[in-house]
Amino acid sequence: MSATHRPPTSNATPHFVEVVAATVERFGHRPLLSAHGSGAALTYADVWGWAGASAQRLAGVGATPGERVVVRAPKSVEMLIAYLAALRLGAVWTPVAPTATTTELNQVIDDAEPRVVIDGNRALCDMVGAAPAGAPEPQPGDWPNPTPGPDQIAAMLYTSGTTGRPKGVPITGAALSANAHALVDAWRFTEHDVLVHALPIHHAHGLFVAVGCVLASGSSMRWIDRFDATEVIDGLRKATMFMGVPTHFVRLLEDSGFDRATCASVRLLISGSAPLPAVTFQHIADRTGLEVVERYGMTETLMLASNPIDGIRKPGSVGLPLPGVEVRLGSFDDADRPGRATEVGMVEVRGPSVFEHYWGRPPDPADRASAADDDHAEGPAQQPWFRTGDLGRFDADGYLHLVGRSKDLIISGGLNVYPAEVEAVLEGQPGVAEVAVIGLPDDHWGQQVTAIVVPDTGPAPSDEFCEQLVASARERLSAYKLPRQVHLTDALPRNTMGKVDKAALRRSFG
Incomplete structure (x- = not known):
């Protein structure tokens, strides 16, 4: 068994554009977002009307329902408007990382065969235009405004496969709706919540999880274009929620302003996209009085599991499957x-x-x-x-x-070693800030367990530091799981999602 x-079992789910339209109808007068430092807030009606005007421009350059719209641009309010414009038009929103090279962008273009490509912030702003001050909402007859079916593709995100070339993941409008509704219920989003949004929006975490929950619930966002610990802490003082990756929480812990007083109104801190070390979980709880909610998902599936709001939130676990x-x-x-x-x-x-x-x-x-x-x-x-x-x-x-990951499984002497288990033990040792465990080729064992360690900001590690690290782990790990090599480094390489790039580590230390 x-x-x-x-x-x-569940009933038929509508396309996400219908979910957003219903939210706008109900909460149009309420603020949707305020950009950090601007002071001014845009209401749901403001944003929806702006997206409607932008959809007209997209249609004017050839974007039609079902056609891909590829975008490479930094996070901005205009980027969000363009996404909503594509939704309203029924086009397929296809963002790539703003740091993507021209080669990487061309690979996506070759595969997606888009009708429209928007490259760069200036091109994006030209396409979106300025926020229409008091402009009337475009009427359905003014531009193609179909009601997309729930199974119509609403967005496509690209992820690297085993071949190294990007692969497009089509995401239907119904999938976006099901994902948002499950999370709104699980995390009890309401129109009274205020989310500090400091995530990128070219991937699922920032766009479909964070923005998706807001748009489905009528809540609002403190919008930060690029993560900055000082700006996030300032936003938290008037917020109820924050979503981040583990690296964000590490940076927040480095700031003395991240404390109980700052988080007095915050009810949820949510972490995802990469594992949150148990020691970091505990440090956050000690500083803020809040236990982080870890969740689990991926581009191909959207969200799958979450620690519960009520009940035990277990460090090192991604919780229970979502409804x-x-x-x-x-x-x-x-x-x-x-x-x-x-x-x-x-x-x-x-x-x-x-x-x-x-x-x-x-x-x-x-x-x-x-x-x-x-x-x-x-x-x-x-x-x-x-x-x-x-x-x-x-x-x-x-x-x-x-x-x-199955590709990161270490088989040493015919025995399976799971990196996360070894990492959890080493991360709890004095003097360790971060650690990644990889398998490297070994003529005798097949693979040897190797730890790449980032020391903390205390005194420089002594020559005996690595030996003591392994010796301390002997009490909790079987001999075959112990690192046979320990390398010290200033930082671990990470991808745009904040995940440790273990392939890069294997290339560097192998």
Whole structure:
């Protein structure tokens, strides 16, 4: 029997543009966002009208329903308006990182075959135009304004595959709606919430999680174009929520202003996109009195799990499957599926926000697991399972713990070593700020466990520091899990999502 968590059945879900339109109708007079330092707030009606005028401009340059609109530009209010304009038009919003090279941008263009490309902030501002001061909302007859079906693609994000070339992940309007509604319910968003938004919006965390929750609930945002600890702390004094990646929380902890007084009105701190070390979780709780809510998702699936608002929030766990989401552990080595909840397996999922296949590519059997062995046969149960590539385990309370990516699994002397387990032990040692554990080739063991350590800001590590680090870990780790090499470095390489780039570490230290 597999460790499986099943959702209730759900009714048909509308396209996300209908969700936003309903929010605007209900809360049009309320503030949607205020940019840091500007003082002025834009209401829902302001933003929706601006997006309507911008949709006219997009239509004028050839954007039509179903056509891709590729955008490379820094985060800005105008970027958000352009996204909403594409939604209103029924076009497919396709952002790339503002730091993407011309080669990377061209790879996306070659694959997506967009009708419109907006490259750079100036081009974006020209397309969006200025906020219409008191301008009337465009009428449906003024520009193509179809009501997209729920299964129509609303956005496409690109993620690198095993080939290294970007692969497009089509995301339907219904998937965006299901994702937003599940999170609004799980995190109890209301129109009275104020979110400090300091995330990029070219990926799912900043756009579909953070902005999605706001647009579905009628809440508001303190908008910060680029993460800055001082600006975030200033925003938190009048906010109820903050979403960030672990690196953001580390930077906040470095500022003495991140404390209980600053967070007096804050009810939720939410972390995602990368694992939050348990020691960082505890430091945040000590400083602010708030326990961080860790959650789990990926571009291909949107959000899958979250620690609960009520009940225990477990450090090192991504919590419980969200309503509407099924999670189980499957085989990752062609063996039988794990039968006990404490066993490690490949995280397999299905639900209303899980994508079907990559853009322009047929479904890959390696990405899916059969539903033939399900022990129930009702509706959604027949949907194949998506194999995430993440390894995890369930604890006795049903909480999901991720232990690493399958590609990062270390096999030393024929035994499996899960990097997250070793990292959790080393991160708790004195003098350690951050650590990443990788496997490097070894003629005798096949792979050797190697730790890359960033020392904290205290005294410079002595020659015995690395030896003491391993010696201290012996009490909690079996011998085969202990690092055979420890390298010190000033910083760990990270991608735009804040995740440690272990491939880069293997290249540097291998």
